[in-house]
């Protein structure tokens with residue numbers, strides 16, 4: 001007699017779609033010895049018993065969104081920092097024939113002021129503009 005027989009009113013961990021997590025539930029109805037319906041102790045919703053396994057999708061989605069907004073904030077901070085230290089009058093006018101190098105401040109006809117982050121040989125570079133990081137063709141020094 002080691003196995004506990006569940007009955008209505010007992011507590012059990014179950015996934016809750018409202019809480020988007022595994023929470024404590026109270027058993028509302030059983031079918032035979034199987035838990036059929038449960039009431040979430042956190043939000044009070046009554047739903048079918050879904051077991052205690054974590055649902056991966058909502059968690060990973062919210063993590064991705066958080067990471068994205070963090071990186072957006074970081075991009076904005078990086079840009080503000082660049083502007084603080086940059087001297088626009090020293091910027092080199094961007095052209096396909098002007099040699100570029102990492103760290104160079106450039107002035108692009110479309111994107112405006114930018115800084116070369118990364119040179120990708122033989123002829124490309126990542127440039128941080130206010131609009132974001134762009135991959136441009138260039139001549140490398």
Ligand SMILES: [Zn+2]
Pocket residue numbers: 016017018019020023040041042043044045
């Ligand atoms: Zn709930």
